[in-house]
Amino acid sequence: MMLVIYIAGPFRAPNAWAIEQNIRRAEELALAVWLSGMAALCPHTNTRFFQGAADDAVWLDGDLELLTRCDAVLLVPGWERSQGATAERARAIEKGSPVFEDLDRLQEWQVVRGLNQRRQARALFGQLEGGL
Numbered sequence: 001m002m003l004v005i006y007i008a009g010p011f012r013a014p015n016a017w018a019i020e021q022n023i024r025r026a027e028e029l030a031l032a033v034w035l036s037g038m039a040a041l042c043p044h045t046n047t048r049f050f051q052g053a054a055d056d057a058v059w060l061d062g063d064l065e066l067l068t069r070c071d072a073v074l075l076v077p078g079w080e081r082s083q084g085a086t087a088e089r090a091r092a093i094e095k096g097s098p099v100f101e102d103l104d105r106l107q108e109w110q111v112v113r114g115l116n117q118r119r120q121a122r123a124l125f126g127q128l129e130g131g132l
Contacts, residue, residue: 003038003110006067008088009076011044012056023048026076032103033074038110041070060084064091072098074106 007026013019023044030040043063050059064087067073073092079085079101092099100106 003071003113004069005033005038005040005106006070006073006088006092007033007040007042007044007076008067008073008085008092009044009079010082010085011047012082012084019051022076025078029074029076029103033106036103036107036110038106040074041066060087063088067091067097068095070097072100072106072109074103075099075101077101 007030009026009029010022011019011026013022026042026044030042030045033040043059043066047059063084067088068091073088075085075089079089089099098109100109
């Protein structure tokens with residue numbers, strides 16, 4: 001099963017150009033996640049053109065719900081300047097989800113997690129064979 005990684009980082013900014021720069025930084029990480037064999041959920045692109053259509057709380061609450069359905073969180077550099085990303089990080093920690101500040105650590109976790117799953121499957125298979 002493919003891991004789903006939530007991309008958390010700043011979205012809001014003082015103007016449209018700065019918002020777009022925040023979105024592009026998140027997109028770069030999302031693409032790297034996809035190229036690493038995991039699925040990326042990048043909420044920045046989900047609401048890219050929705051500014052002013054509803055209160056920010058609508059998007060933030062929705063993003064927190066999406067996060068609960070992901071396997072891990074990858075933080076965009078500068079995440080600590082964002083109230084939304086800070087809340088997303090806190091929710092992930094509360095949920096017990098791994099949180100990573102760089103792609104290398106996420107990729108290491110991906111490898112170790114895969115090895116552990118294969119070990120567990122072999123152990124289960126061995127138990128099943130022994131019981132036959």
